[in-house]
Amino acid sequence: MxxxxxxxxxxxxxxxxxxxxxxxxxxxxxxxxxxxxxxxxxxxxxxxxxxxxxxxxxxxxxxxxxxxxxxxxxxxxxxxxxxxxxxxxxxxxxxxxxxxxxxxxxxxxxxxxxxxxxxxxxxxxxxxxxxxxxxxxxxxxxxxxxxxxxxxxxxxxxxxxxxxxxxxxxxxxxxxxxxxxxxxxxxxxxxxxxxxxxxxxxxxxxxxxxxxxxxxxxxxxxxxxLGIVEGFQQLPPHQIIVEETKWVRAEKAGLLRYHVAPGQSVASGQVLATNTTLLGRTNETIRSPYDGIVMGMTTMPAVAAGDPIFHIALPKSKQQHLRLTQSIGGLEKNSLESDLRTQLATNIDVSEEEEQ
Structure with missing residues (x-):
């Protein structure tokens, strides 16, 4: 009972x-x-x-x-x-x-x-x-x-x-x-x-x-x-259900420079981070193997080979990824969804990719 x-x-x-x-x-x-x-x-x-x-x-x-x-x-x-x-x-x-x-x-x-x-x-x-x-x-x-x-x-x-x-x-x-x-x-x-x-x-x-x-x-x-409270729901401008997520890992030890932040839509081949030596020489350029959205990431820039860096949620199709990218790009300034992206990245140094 x-x-x-x-x-x-x-x-x-x-x-x-x-x-x-x-x-x-x-x-x-x-x-x-x-x-x-x-x-x-x-x-x-x-x-x-x-x-x-x-x-x-x-x-x-x-x-x-x-x-x-x-x-x-x-x-x-x-x-x-x-x-x-x-x-x-x-x-x-x-x-x-x-x-x-x-x-x-x-x-x-x-x-x-x-x-x-x-x-x-x-x-x-x-x-x-x-x-x-x-x-x-x-x-x-x-x-x-x-x-x-x-x-x-x-x-x-x-x-x-x-x-x-x-x-x-x-x-x-x-x-x-x-x-x-x-x-x-x-x-x-x-x-x-x-x-x-x-x-x-x-x-x-x-x-x-x-x-x-x-x-x-x-x-x-x-x-x-559930009907426990009366009122109207406040829902996000877009929502996707994903069946699969993938981690992108470092192939070499080094110190990361991030080029994307949590909640950002990324495309296959896009540069996610630059992995350098402590003296600033590039070890590797880390690119996304997938179209998706950055669902999680490390906040520790010092990494070993094999460390997980970016957790990517994978949309079911390129069309779904395109709609997601457009919706994220059109978020209203000062909306909760926009503020989340800004504040979650405040303790991460996100910079533009430098030209090689």
Whole structure:
């Protein structure tokens, strides 16, 4: 039987109430209680239960900041249903500013977990039983890994009609179709009957203003889509679903000069970066083998041979790539989509390619 979103152990959330409380999920190495801060907000009318989770990887705090913002300044009121907000899932990693759990395991490869397993497996099981099973839908917020940034994109199993519905409603420009890694929160939640999407945006250890704005907008869009909130969705000027992404790697060690930024449309053969020695001599000119959009990139310019540098999302056809390029080129100045491209590149030195 599905657990009630109103009952959380000794805590009861009545219809029309918003409650802040902590959910005990285990013990730390010292034996102290490990508690997840949580907000449960119920409308007066019954309806769907949407969970918003963040920091399954403990250093990915862009989503944490967005959830805090929604708690402090909600841009909506609930017409029906329930909203569950958990700013940090991997609380033990969060307290150490690290991606992983103290036992060095990846929590996002450990769901649905087991009550008799490792520290990580036990936390995964507790979260799955106490949070995931209470939800009808979940939006799970992530960032790129260490020394990388991600242009905002949705990861979703678009073969699942409810997942595709959530993905489109959230309102990122790029949707990557796939079921996700085995043991990830979204894949195991979908398999358990809870449609779940992942948002990938920005960097670790930061709350980036435009990522926060996009996430607030996207969550509001999803709430409207589900009928939990009344209003009109704010969607991007273009949106593509891609089936494939590719990494472009350095062939030689050196120091990079970037010539493209996150969110930029690139063509096959276009120069992405120049790889030089420390004394400025060119090691290699790195070109895109693909038509696509820069979905992610390294922020560490010092690279070894084989290091991944640019993550390219590949449109299904040249026509789709052309439409995407034209739409990006026509973005309104000061729009959220335009501001994202500007701000995500502020810590990357992007320059024009020098003539050889």
């Amino acid at each position: 599905k657990p009630s979103p109103a009952e959380w152990g000794k805590v009861r959330v009545e219809a029309g109430q918003l409650k802040r409380f902590s959910l005990e999920v285990g013990k730390s190495l010292s034996g102290a209680r490990v508690n997840l801060p949580i907000v449960v907000w119920r409308a007066k009318e019954p309806g769907p239960v949407l969970g918003i989770t963040s920091a399954v990887h403990g250093d990915e705090v862009n989503g944490t900041g967005a959830i805090r913002s929604l708690i402090q300044e909600p841009p909506f009121s609930l017409a029906r249903g329930t909203l569950i907000l958990i700013p940090v899932i991997n609380i033990l990693g969060f307290e150490r500013h690290t991606r992983y759990m103290p036992d060095r395991r990846d929590l996002n490869r450990s769901f649905p977990g087991t009550a008799k397993g490792s520290l990580t497996a036990r936390l995964a099981r507790k979260v799955f039983e106490d949070v995931v099973k209470r939800c009808d839908y979940i939006v799970d917020l992530h960032t790129a890994a260490l020394r990388r940034t991600n242009f905002p994109n949705v990861r979703a199993d678009c073969e699942n009609t409810d997942c595709q519905r959530l993905a489109r409603a959230f309102g990122c420009e790029v949707i990557v179709n796939g079921s996700g890694p085995e043991g990830s929160l979204r894949r195991e939640a979908v398999d358990a009957g809870c449609p779940t999407i992942v948002i990938e945006a920005g960097e670790v250890w930061k709350v980036e203003p435009t990522v926060l704005d996009l996430t607030r907008r996207g969550i509001t869009n999803v709430l409207i889509e």
